Amino acid sequence: MSTLTPDETILGLIAIQTSHGYELIEAFRDVSALGEIWKMSTSQIYAVLKRLERQGLITGRIEESETAPNRTEYCLTATGKRRLDDWLYDPQPSASIRRVRVEFLSRLYIARQLNIPTIPIVLRQRATCETERDRLRDLLEHQPPGMGYLAHELVLAQLEAVLRWIARCELVPKDIEDIT
Amino acid sequence: MSTLTPDETILGLIAIQTSHGYELIEAFRDVSALGEIWKMSTSQIYAVLKRLERQGLITGRIEESETAPNRTEYCLTATGKRRLDDWLYDPQPSASIRRVRVEFLSRLYIARQLNIPTIPIVLRQRATCETERDRLRDLLEHQPPGMGYLAHELVLAQLEAVLRWIARCELVPKDIEDIT
DNA sequence: ATGCCCCTATTCTATCATGGAATAGGTAAA
DNA sequence: TTTACCTATTCCATGATAGAATAGGGGCAT
Numbered sequence: 072m073s074t075l076t077p078d079e080t081i082l083g084l085i086a087i088q089t090s091h092g093y094e095l096i097e098a099f100r101d102v103s104a105l106g107e108i109w110k111m112s113t114s115q116i117y118a119v120l121k122r123l124e125r126q127g128l129i130t131g132r133i134e135e136s137e138t139a140p141n142r143t144e145y146c147l148t149a150t151g152k153r154r155l156d157d158w159l160y161d162p163q164p165s166a167s168i169r170r171v172r173v174e175f176l177s178r179l180y181i182a183r184q185l186n187i188p189t190i191p192i193v194l195r196q197r198a199t200c201e202t203e204r205d206r207l208r209d210l211l212e213h214q215p216p217g218m219g220y221l222a223h224e225l226v227l228a229q230l231e232a233v234l235r236w237i238a239r240c241e242l243v244p245k246d247i248e249d250i251t
Numbered sequence: 252m253s254t255l256t257p258d259e260t261i262l263g264l265i266a267i268q269t270s271h272g273y274e275l276i277e278a279f280r281d282v283s284a285l286g287e288i289w290k291m292s293t294s295q296i297y298a299v300l301k302r303l304e305r306q307g308l309i310t311g312r313i314e315e316s317e318t319a320p321n322r323t324e325y326c327l328t329a330t331g332k333r334r335l336d337d338w339l340y341d342p343q344p345s346a347s348i349r350r351v352r353v354e355f356l357s358r359l360y361i362a363r364q365l366n367i368p369t370i371p372i373v374l375r376q377r378a379t380c381e382t383e384r385d386r387l388r389d390l391l392e393h394q395p396p397g398m399g400y401l402a403h404e405l406v407l408a409q410l411e412a413v414l415r416w417i418a419r420c421e422l423v424p425k426d427i428e429d430i431t
Numbered sequence: 432a433t434g435c436c437c438c439t440a441t442t443c444t445a446t447c448a449t450g451g452a453a454t455a456g457g458t459a460a461a
Numbered sequence: 462t463t464t465a466c467c468t469a470t471t472c473c474a475t476g477a478t479a480g481a482a483t484a485g486g487g488g489c490a491t
Contacts, residue, residue, distance in 0.1 A: 074449095074477090093440050107399035112479060117441065122476095140440045140484070168348060172405055180398050218360050219287035225352055225416050232412035236405050254448090254478095273469050292450055297470065302447095320455075320469040 075173055077109055079158040081119050082147065083181030085129055086155055091142035092117050108176050120145060128154055159187065164196050166203035168229050171196065197237045204230045255353055257289055259338040261299050262327065263361030265309055266335055271322035272297050288356050300325060308334055339367065344376050346383035348409050351376065377417045384410045 077099075084090060084098055098104050099111050120143075123129045128151035131143040147155065159182055164175060175196050182189045207227045214220050257279075264270060264278055278284050279291050300323075303309045308331035311323040327335065339362055344355060355376050362369050387407045394400050 091440075096440090102399050103395070103397045105398065107402045113440095114442080114480080115478065118477075139438095139486080142440060168409065172402065176398060176402055176405075179401075215283070217283045218285065218356060219282050221359075221420070222287045222352065222356055224419075225356075225413070228412040228416045229348065229409050232408040233405070236408045239404075240401070271469075276469090293469095294451085294471080295449070298448075320457095322469060 075169060076119070077111060077115075077177075078119055078123060079155060080105070080109070080174075080177040080181065081116070082123065082128060082151055082155045082158070083177070083185070085145050086147050086152065087181070087184045089144050089146040091131075091134070091144050092120055093142065095120075105177065105180060108173055108180075123151070127151075155181075159192065162195060163199050164192075166200045166230065168226070168233065171200065171233050193237060193240055197234065200230055200234050200237065204234065255349060256299070257291060257295075257357075258299055258303060259335060260285070260289070260354075260357040260361065261296070262303065262308060262331055262335045262338070263357070263365070265325050266327050266332065267361070267364045269324050269326040271314070271324050272300055273322065275300075285357065285360060288353055288360075303331070307331075335361075339372065342375060343379050344372075346380045346410065348406070348413065351380065351413050373417060373420055377414065380410055380414050380417065384414065 081095060084095055090098075095116050096111075096113060099109050099116070100106055120129070120131070124131055124145070127148055129145045130148055131145045134142050134144050136142070159178055164178070165171070175192075178192050179189055182192055204227065207223055207230065211220065211223055211227065214223065261275060264275055270278075275296050276291075276293060279289050279296070280286055300309070300311070304311055304325070307328055309325045310328055311325045314322050314324050316322070339358055344358070345351070355372075358372050359369055362372055384407065387403055387410065391400065391403055391407065394403065
């Protein structure tokens with residue numbers, strides 16, 4: 072899995088409450104929710120919903136309405152619940168900078184909304200970032216100067232910034248809990 | 252332009268020396284060149300070449316060979332040269348973290364190979380990152396806590412890391428020149 | 432009332448990106 | 462001799478993505 076998909080995050084939102092596409096779109100627009108984290112187009116959300124349903128992670132049923140267009144309400148299947156848990160409790164979350172920003176924050180948001188403790192998520196994220204930082208430090212010691220060196224230096228600097236940022240999150244866990 | 256395309260970088264490589272697809276693939280594989288910066292598949296390079304030719308930025312001519320498969324050598328057109336210059340001298344390079352890592356380093360690499368002074372490129376990149384940093388600082392002062400706040404805090408921390416890294420690049424400009 | 436735009440809710444379409452395999456002849460090692 | 466890799470490119474199927482299309486209802490200003 073190398074691309075950054077909103078699949079699990081959407082799974083999480085549906086776990087919080089069964090939703091139809093338009094509701095999810097609004098969650099991704101809402102700046103106090105996921106608005107600053109993901110930028111997603113309308114059709115992408117419906118595409119993800121189709122995929123999740125095809126994979127048997129969610130099921131939809133059509134809600135008829137006379138005053139408004141019909142909508143399809145989706146809720147998690149047992150498989151979907153398991154997939155979501157696997158994601159939330161992933162013991163080795165990616166240390167990629169983008170993924171930390173997007174996936175880790177999404178995990179935090181979803182976990183909070185589901186009343187799942189966020190501290191373990193933070194600790195695991197810190198652990199993988201520390202491992203990756205150490206790996207990069209080693210790598211830099213043996214790498215000859217050049218573009219690759221500069222690139223790795225930058226990634227290392229960013230990982231260190233991530234770790235300082237995570238440390239601040241840890242110091243004030245209450246704040247994380249109180250967010251949202 | 253929101254996606255991160257290798258188009259201009261490939262334009263740059265062709266400006267350094269006329270090349271065919273396979274040669275470019277090797278430049279992107281070579282760790283001492285762009286290997287650590289871009290990850291690209293074979294077919295993507297040929298797709299980019301097709302696009303650049305369709306846009307009139309490069310022209311290809313087939314080199315026949317009996318000992319090896321035919322190849323198509325590409326070289327820049329006048330328009331292509333102008334497009335490359337616009338990119339190299341872009342007065343407002345993106346301050347997005349990914350783009351700094353990928354685009355800025357590519358600019359640096361191409362400029363060096365073309366014997367164009369790299370210092371102005373570095374200074375312009377620093378300037379836009381500083382502007383963006385200031386914007387984020389302002390934004391954070393007025394933003395209520397929440398996921399958006401955390402997200403912006405992280406981006407700010409990463410921008411600051413980028414700026415420290417750029418400062419190191421500036422302090423030892425000779426090193427940048429000597430790289431590659 | 433009339434026209435117009437916005438809101439809800441979703442689908443459609445066309446283009447682009449992507450990875451992976453297919454092709455195909457040559458060469459070097461085992 | 463088989464195996465496997467190097468050069469060089471194309472093909473294909475799937476997937477992502479943006480943007481428009483659809484469609485009925487409500488509000489607001491002229």
